[in-house]
Amino acid sequence: MLSVAVRTLRARWAAFVGSFVALTLGVGLVTVMGQALAASRDAPVRTPERFAAAPVVVRGHDTLRVATPTGVRTAQLAVPRAVPAATVAALRALGTVVQDRSFPVRADGGPATLVGHPWSTAQFAPYDLTTGRAPRTADEVVTTGHWASVGDRLETGDGPVRVVGTVRARGGTVRARGGTGHARGGTGHARGGTGHADEVVVRARGGTEQSARSDAGTRPRDIENAVFYTDVRAARLEPRSAQLVVTADAAAVRAAVGDSARVLTGDDRRFADADPYRDAESLTALNALFGTAGGVTAFVSVFVVASTFAFAVDRRRRQFGLLRTAGATPGQIRRSVLAEALLVGTLASATGCVLGAYGAPWLAALVVDGGLAPAWYTIGGHGWPYHLAFWTGLSVSVCGALTASLRAGRIAPAQALREVSVDGRPLTGGRRWFGAALLLTACATLSYALLTDPGDLLHRKTYISRPLLVTTAVALLSPALVRPLVPRLPGVIGLLVRENAVAGVRRTAAVAAPVLVTVALAGSLLGATATLTEARAAEVRQRTMADFVVTPGSGTALPTDAVARLRRVPGALVSATAATAVYTLEDGVALVKSEARAVDPGPLGTTVRLPVAAGRLADLDDGSIVVTEEWARHRVGQRVRVWLGDGTSRSLRIAAVLATGTGESGVWLSTHNAGGAPVDRVDVRARAGADPETVAAKLRAVDGVRVLSRAQWVASAYPGTNRTTRLGVLLVLGVALVYTGIALVNTLVMAAAERRRERAVLRLAGVTGGQILRLTVAEALTVVGVGAVLGLLVTLVNLAGMWGALRLVSAPATLVVPWPALGAVTAACAVLAVGSAVVPVAVSAARRTLSGG
Structure with a gap:
């Protein structure tokens, strides 16, 4: 054989x-x-970057550790604890102490990743001045790299500054020797589970920790795009300081610190860099x-x-x-x-x-x-x-x-x-039963998810993988759907198109299959992300009741004096909030992190419209909490044990329960339970009788703040698709489009070669070459149309499942079908199909002409 x-x-x-x-x-x-x-x-191990020349770094505790029956669970704290004042005093007796601060900076014409620091920390990278001098006054800065020059005036979110010096950008390295980091990625919320002893689950945007190590070589990279302010100005822009550098003997520092903070020396100093786990997170x-x-x-x-x-x-x-x-x-x-x-x-x-x-x-x-x-x-x-x-x-x-x-x-x-010449049964027994089984499985799993955990259908892995099951089922059953889907076109050519398609149902289904896959994936993936994005945007619009939203001009927090001045603006009802997190232990083994906002309970209901499913927001106080329905314990009046953003353990009563929505509702606490998180946003409503324009003018008069109208805030907070999700979807669609396009060409070329005898018979019957070409084009477009209709059917089924999930979790549900993308994909398939079908026919006709046939 x-x-x-x-x-x-x-x-x-x-x-x-x-x-x-x-x-x-x-x-x-x-x-x-x-x-x-x-x-x-x-991921490889990083060497210290910003503190490569620092003798000893002392960092406040930034890890929560909770003992469970299956081991110790750990999580990165949302608000790292500051080094205790008593410890700082003891360290000052040993040597020079320099406090470190880091905060984002917005500067016109500057890189999008600008980070601010106090100038006193530049020596520990070390950064050396290449031009100019060190900053001396509040409006002077030193920048890294070549994007700014001495003498430039920069407009920042906190006001104008003047560049008085520049330093050469420095590179960090990654190296391949031992050691592990921890990657904190995103897997959605979870209930229960055992996992490893150091696992943490992050609700909505969090994830599980995993060890990360690499055997890759050492490669350089730029540390950051930095802007150095005077120490006083940096302290105003970023009041919190979670770490400091001590110029003293490491053993003496450890003795003075004890268990009150972490002492970092050697390679461990990398944990004081910004986001030391970023490589593991990226991977x-x-x-x-x-x-x-x-x-x-x-x-x-x-x-x-x-x-x-x-x-x-x-x-x-x-x-x-x-x-x-x-x-x-x-x-x-x-x-x-x-x-x-x-x-x-x-x-x-x-x-x-x-x-x-x-x-x-x-x-x-x-x-x-x-x-x-x-x-x-x-x-x-x-x-x-x-x-x-x-x-x-x-x-x-x-x-x-x-x-x-x-x-x-x-x-x-x-x-x-x-x-x-004519296909018999359009479906074999095995294809019929297997296709029907897959279709029933898809319907059953979708129904089960809607009844038990509709929120799971909103996760990226689910809405990317679920369409595959329905697509396979419809593709297997497609030969039985060809006859009802092929249109009755007018004229002789229309009659031949239909009869050829129906007579060769297996050929028609084989050619339509690549189109089905491409259209189904494009419609399901792009439609799912667009539907979810629209639901989140609708939530933002519905929940924002404030006339104005005030955010920091620079840095991550509003200065305390700025918040106090905002509260004194006449005619303004002010609600200051802080971004934080809470941690709960669900089922005794899963440490779950939930994003939260700490707020003054009084004005909460006047600036934010939350989807309350049970209880009352007015009952929120220092001893209570507002949770969502996805929590394992979510009955009003129940008490839950939580750890605040700084790791403090509290037992709080559930005052109200919010609908899950798209997972953006979060948890609400009083400012007493903020865990030390600073105010980063102030919602303002103009009181009855007050002129909004006058209120806005007085808000903008406060130094160091950025005032947005409601419309501007909604536009800026419009939840776009996550970059990783967007590029991942484009990667998947690119692979599908290229691959199925080549498959479409292959199948049509094979089909065209097989039908040479059929075309010869048509020529003997008196059909002209132009008519054969038109017939070929019509057949190719008809088959593409069949595949596109089947792909659209799969798209609508998948999007209907997501629409139902949004309705069940009480989120705004608007089914978004990506018609432009579907049209573009179908048009691309049509062009490929017509070209692949016409070229062999034209070549065959040219050969006959040259041979005199």
Whole structure:
């Protein structure tokens, strides 16, 4: 059989080109995604950056540790504790103490990532002046890099400043020796679970911790874009200081500090840098991104490759009928087809692995340039993705040919010859039952999710993976849907289009399958993100009742004196709030972090409209809390044990319960339970009889604040799609569009080659070349239309599930269908289909003309 398969491939190589190309590309994509996933598992250890020259760094405790029956759970505190005053006094007796502060800076024409610091900390990087001098007054600054020069005047959120000096940008390094960090990524809320002893779950935007280590080499990077102020000005812009540098003996510092704070020396000084876990966090996000994209890529590859192989084998029924007439047994036919698939699969899988090796660095450059990965991120050096991709491709090729070969081996010779032009049953028994089972499974799982945990349908992994099940089910059942979907077009050409499509339902379904996959994925993914974004935006609009929202001009907090001046503005009803977090232990084992806002309970109901499901906001006080329905304990009057943003343990009574919504409701506390978090936002309403414009003018007269109208605040707070989510969706759609486009071309070229005899018969019947071209174009557009309608059907089913989930969690539900994207994808498929169908016909006609036929 192997020798027969080799001769068949040599003689009929054109029939196998489409299968070879589809499988090669699929294996290449799986290889690239596997390499990317392998490279995103570990992060290297960083060396100290801002404090590389600091002798000893003392940092307030920033980790919450909670003992559970299954081990100790840890979480990064939202508000790191300050070093106690008594400890600071003891350290001053040992040597020089310099307090560190960090805060964002907005400057016209400056980088978007500007960070402010007191000038006294520049010596610990160390930063050396390249031009100018150190800042001496409140309106003087020193900048890093080359984006500003001495003498420049910069407009910042806290007023104008003048650049009096510049320092050369410094680079940090990552290195590959031992040590671990912790990655804190996002997996949505969770209830229960065991996990590892140091696991923490973050509700709505949080995630689980995991160890991160790498064997990557050492690579440089810029530390930051910094702006250095005088120490006094920096203290005003950022009142909190969670760490300091001590110029003294480390042993003496440890003795003076005791258990009141952390003492960092050597490589541990990296934990005093801004976001020391950022590389591990980036890789955790990349791991989720490539895991999802890899799953979708594998699905699209397997789907298209299996469909292409099955179509290629199914189109050879005439050959199989002749072999059966010549005496070949069903077993011999099956073995011959499987041997052919094995040869093509082996060659294509090996070629795909080579293609993937060249494509992996390109993907690494793409995610680094897009800001999704650190600059040191590289792909390559792992062996298991090649094994996975090779054997997956080989298995898919054999399995894709197996079903068709079994069917071809079962039919009698006379039946094979009689069925060569017209397909018999549109669906085989296995395809019908498997498709129906998948469709029922999709409906059952969707119903179960809506009844038990509708919020799970709003998570990225769910709304990216769920469409695959429905898409597969509809694709399997598509041959039975061709007849009702093919339109009755006018004229002879319209009649031929319909009859050809209905007579060859398997061919029509095979060509429509890539269009179905592309349209379904584009509509489901883009529609899901747009629907969720619109729901969140509607929540922002509904919940904002303030006439004005005041935020810091620079830094992360409003100065205390500024808040006091805002409260004294005549005619203004002021509600000051602070961003913080609370931690709860659910089911005794899962440490859950929930984002929270601390507020003065009195004016809360006048500036914010919250979706209260039970209880009253007026009952919020220093001994109570407002939670959401997703909490394990959410009955009004119940007491819950929580840890505040600074780790303080409290037992609070539930005063009110909010509807879950899109997960942005959060928790509300009194300012007494803010955990030391500073005020970062003030909502203001003009009192009855007060002139809003006058109130706004007096608010803007307060130094160091930024005043936004309600409309401006809603626009600025409009929840856009997360960058990782957006790029991840585009990555998935890009893979699907490119791959299914090539599959569409392959399938149409194979179908066109098969129908040469049919076109010759039409020419003998008097049909002109132009009419054949028009017929070919009409058939291609009809098949694309069938695939687009089926893809739209899948899109509507998936979006209807998300719409139902939003309604059940009491969120604004507006179903958003991405019509422009669907139109663009369908148009692209139509162009590919028409070109792939017309070119072979035109080439065939040109050859006949040249030969005089």
